Amino acid sequence: MRNKIGNRSFIFLAILFMNFTTFAGENVRYANVYWRNYVYLRDLAGYYGMQYSYKGDQTVLFSDYSRLIFTIDKKHCYINDIKVDLLYPSIKYKSYRCISSIDFLKTVDPIMRHWALNKHALKTIMIDPGHGGKDTGALGAKIREKDFTLELSQKLSYLLSRAGYKVYLTRNSDRFIELKDRPVLARQIGADIFISLHANKAAAKAVSGVECFCMTPVGAASTHSRRPGSKTYSGNNNCVNNVALTYWIQRALVAGTKAVDRGLKHARFMVLKEASCPAVLIETGFLSNPAEEKRLGTEWYQWQLAKGIADGILCYHYQLKRRK
Numbered sequence: 001m002r003n004k005i006g007n008r009s010f011i012f013l014a015i016l017f018m019n020f021t022t023f024a025g026e027n028v029r030y031a032n033v034y035w036r037n038y039v040y041l042r043d044l045a046g047y048y049g050m051q052y053s054y055k056g057d058q059t060v061l062f063s064d065y066s067r068l069i070f071t072i073d074k075k076h077c078y079i080n081d082i083k084v085d086l087l088y089p090s091i092k093y094k095s096y097r098c099i100s101s102i103d104f105l106k107t108v109d110p111i112m113r114h115w116a117l118n119k120h121a122l123k124t125i126m127i128d129p130g131h132g133g134k135d136t137g138a139l140g141a142k143i144r145e146k147d148f149t150l151e152l153s154q155k156l157s158y159l160l161s162r163a164g165y166k167v168y169l170t171r172n173s174d175r176f177i178e179l180k181d182r183p184v185l186a187r188q189i190g191a192d193i194f195i196s197l198h199a200n201k202a203a204a205k206a207v208s209g210v211e212c213f214c215m216t217p218v219g220a221a222s223t224h225s226r227r228p229g230s231k232t233y234s235g236n237n238n239c240v241n242n243v244a245l246t247y248w249i250q251r252a253l254v255a256g257t258k259a260v261d262r263g264l265k266h267a268r269f270m271v272l273k274e275a276s277c278p279a280v281l282i283e284t285g286f287l288s289n290p291a292e293e294k295r296l297g298t299e300w301y302q303w304q305l306a307k308g309i310a311d312g313i314l315c316y317h318y319q320l321k322r323r324k
């Protein structure tokens with residue numbers, strides 16, 4: 001909106017398309033700015049029954065239970081202290097602080113309100129240990145990603161089975177499986193959610209922490225890309241549930257491990273694109289960081305990770321049950 005369109009015509013367009021819509025009895029105004037709808041954060045505060053305040057570039061919506069922080073021109077926000085990637089940067093138009101409508105509907109609302117979720121059964125879980133066989137995944141000084149993901153998956157499987165879920169693994173040995181076949185396996189066993197486990201690698205050794213990815217909604221760009229994708233995949237059928245599942249796992253993981261919160265992110269990874277149920281890809285830590293690799297290799301930390309992920313799934317399930 002800043003580059004191609006002159007300021008005057010931009011304001012004209014914004015006024016021309018300024019509109020009102022009603023969510024749950026609250027007026028949430030939106031403005032069409034450079035052909036994209038934005039909702040006013042002040043109105044969202046009213047919608048969620050929260051207070052509204054701002055200082056400098058920061059806007060805060062808060063209540064006794066929740067706190068949302070947005071920063072003008074930044075493509076992420078914080079929801080109860082967890083970093084969440086937005087699909088478009090939040091903006092300031094005149095005195096109005098806004099986020100895109102698609103972020104309201106497909107990022108923030110499914111996390112804030114269980115009523116925004118689509119109801120589904122949650123009995124059967126497919127755990128997908130990343131890589132395997134000839135595909136070793138990331139290599140640390142001592143650990144191979146494919147071995148680590150299998151060990152972690154087995155621990156997670158144990159905890160989830162004990163919690164009463166029916167759990168399957170896409171592989172239970174050091175076996176190569178094509179990426180595109182993994183969502184097919186989940187479909188075959190009638191999985192209600194799909195959990196893909198990975199470990200990360202970065203050029204800078206200092207980088208550490210956990211990040212969870214969900215499928216990028218149609219029309220938006222993924223976190224690490226500038227290219228919007230217009231194609232619809234089966235993973236797009238579960239957008240609101242994808243983001244909620246991913247958020248609750250990221251939150252429980254950060255709380256349980258005290259690892260650096262690298263946030264909820266969006267990606268069009270094959271296993272997320274082709275998923276026919278709510279799906280998440282979890283990057284549990286960096287094998288390229290010597291201290292984190294050491295931690296990832298310990299039984300104790302693997303149990304912490306498994307417990308964090310299981311807790312996140314239970315939180316998501318709790319939200320689904322409240323939806324009834």
Ligand SMILES: [Zn+2]
Nearest residue numbers: 130137198199
């Ligand atoms: Zn991986």
